[in-house]
Amino acid sequence: MNQLDALKQFTTVVADTGDFKQLDVFKPQDATTNPSLILKAVQKPDYAPLLKDSVNQFRGRPLDEVMDRLLVRFGCEILSIIPGRVSTEVDARLSFDTNATVARAERLIELYQAQGIHIDRVLIKVAATWEGIQAAAQLERRGIHTNLTLLFSFCQAVVCGQAKVQLISPFVGRIYDWYKKSAGAAWVESDNAGANDPGVKSVRQIYNHYKKFGIATEVMGASFRNVGQITALAGCDLLTISPELLSTLAASSEPLLRALDPVSAQSLDLPPVSYDEVGFRFALNEDAMATEKLAEGIRAFCVDAAKLDQLLLAA
Numbered sequence: 001m002n003q004l005d006a007l008k009q010f011t012t013v014v015a016d017t018g019d020f021k022q023l024d025v026f027k028p029q030d031a032t033t034n035p036s037l038i039l040k041a042v043q044k045p046d047y048a049p050l051l052k053d054s055v056n057q058f059r060g061r062p063l064d065e066v067m068d069r070l071l072v073r074f075g076c077e078i079l080s081i082i083p084g085r086v087s088t089e090v091d092a093r094l095s096f097d098t099n100a101t102v103a104r105a106e107r108l109i110e111l112y113q114a115q116g117i118h119i120d121r122v123l124i125k126v127a128a129t130w131e132g133i134q135a136a137a138q139l140e141r142r143g144i145h146t147n148l149t150l151l152f153s154f155c156q157a158v159v160c161g162q163a164k165v166q167l168i169s170p171f172v173g174r175i176y177d178w179y180k181k182s183a184g185a186a187w188v189e190s191d192n193a194g195a196n197d198p199g200v201k202s203v204r205q206i207y208n209h210y211k212k213f214g215i216a217t218e219v220m221g222a223s224f225r226n227v228g229q230i231t232a233l234a235g236c237d238l239l240t241i242s243p244e245l246l247s248t249l250a251a252s253s254e255p256l257l258r259a260l261d262p263v264s265a266q267s268l269d270l271p272p273v274s275y276d277e278v279g280f281r282f283a284l285n286e287d288a289m290a291t292e293k294l295a296e297g298i299r300a301f302c303v304d305a306a307k308l309d310q311l312l313l314a315a
Contacts, residue, residue, distance in 0.1 A: 011237070011238060015030075055315040086122060088123070088124060093305060098134045099135075105144060137164065151170045164216070172221050172223055212268055
């Protein structure tokens with residue numbers, strides 16, 4: 001059994017790509033997209049016609065509507081291949097606007113439903129800002145399921161659990177990147193690999209907290225830099241993995257053991273934790289890594305959303 005098949009015994013494997021033509025190879029359950037992945041896809045010859053067709057079909061409509069229709073077009077193509085759910089992201093430029101995020105999410109769902117897609121097959125991705133989490137709480141109460149992204153800190157995860165969001169995506173690789181850059185020449189890769197990787201440790205803390213206190217929110221590790229980060233999180237509810245790393249796992253026959261386990265988590269002596277808005281904002285501010293990476297991630301997604309706007313205008 002290769003490592004990818006072994007991983008699927010413990011964890012739901014999700015493909016992290018807008019390149020839906022790669023999905024059949026790896027047989028993932030779910031798939032995730034974001035503005036950067038869609039931007040990357042539509043610049044390939046295979047996918048350029050989807051952008052052109054979306055623009056031609058809805059020319060004259062507001063740009064943000066054409067963008068959403070393009071995202072849903074990709075999502076529908078992905079859902080025709082996978083058995084599970086696709087994550088589609090609300091424009092990152094709305095990350096600090098609860099009402100606008102809710103409205104945009106509702107439109108995305110309406111567009112999917114107009115294509116015959118059941119609401120349970122779509123996760124709306126929202127940045128895990130305070131405003132984004134409050135939007136997600138509203139959406140969940142309306143039966144629209146959410147995936148809280150750009151999650152770097154324990155306090156973000158705790159508030160997402162309080163909001164009863166469907167799923168969170170802690171960013172393993174970006175946490176690792178920050179600590180490696182911060183340590184500079186003092187970084188020793190072997191000392192910070194596998195279970196000792198700072199991104200892996202962050203996800204393990206969140207996973208154990210959720211399982212200990214019976215929080216139903218699913219944990220989906222994301223943003224991996226190497227296979228070691230993935231194998232160290234075997235047993236996590238879900239892991240969203242790039243096609244490149246899925247290929248590496250599929251090519252390896254190294255043994256893979258379960259690393260995270262809900263029964264073990266329930267036996268841990270952990271304190272209950274909760275945050276109101278003031279406590280959340282202070283805790284996030286105290287975490288330099290999470291503060292920097294959240295802001296950087298939103299900025300990067302905004303840049304790629306603006307580039308996608310320009311491609312739509314030029315088509």
